[in-house]
Amino acid sequence: MLKRIHHAAIICSDYRTSKDFYTRILGLSVIAETYRAERVSYKLDLALPDGSQIELFSFPDAPPRVSRPEAQGLRHLAFEVDDVSACKTILEAQGLEVEDIRMDELTGQHFVFFADPDGLPLELYEAMR
Template sequence: MLKINKIHHVAIICSNYEKSKHFYAHVMGFTVVAENYRKERQSYKLDLAVNDSYAIELFSFPNPPQRVSRPEAAGLRHLAFEIDNIEQAVAWLNDNNIVCEPIRVDEFTGKKFTFFSDPDGLPLEVYEK
């Protein structure tokens, strides 16, 4: 059996680097670990951490193809982040012009959660601890 310790990172390709960098670093509050421009690829690579754990690689490429990103499309459904207080998180997102779906309650765990999207429409979720 393959022994996997943990998820190392999630890679995201964005269409507007500055807009996505602002979203992930300032709105979502992730820490910028490293930022590199790869001239030969005309691409930025931004490494972001969540609570000191390396977690997201944000890439930019010229004219990336569009991808279906509805939650029920085949492939990655969404990326979820654990939070302490859903109401505070939704208020912060709304204050930063991020539209959230109504807060729901997980029928199995009783925990609150909601969905919203990054600047490219990638479905994201915040799930209360």
């Protein structure tokens, strides 16, 4: 029945900062950008190379979401990459704080965590070879 994840929706606190982060720093492509005046809200559709998408929303006065320590709900959003170490270096060169690279004890794959401008935990997970 289910085929794959089509999109993940993220509500940000500062639209311009988050748009810059997801497009310039992470390199996602803009599919469409819509301003909805009746909601005083932007909706930015972003594409990953495999066709999956992120919907970035801005809503006035959206409440913050508890993320850490290990709150219930979505734990993090993970992106597959070919080389975690190289991607970590690129992110750090752009001023992002990136945790130390770890190894998944179940798969032996490398992964690393960092956060978006609102503190949403993001993970880079090395592709299986």
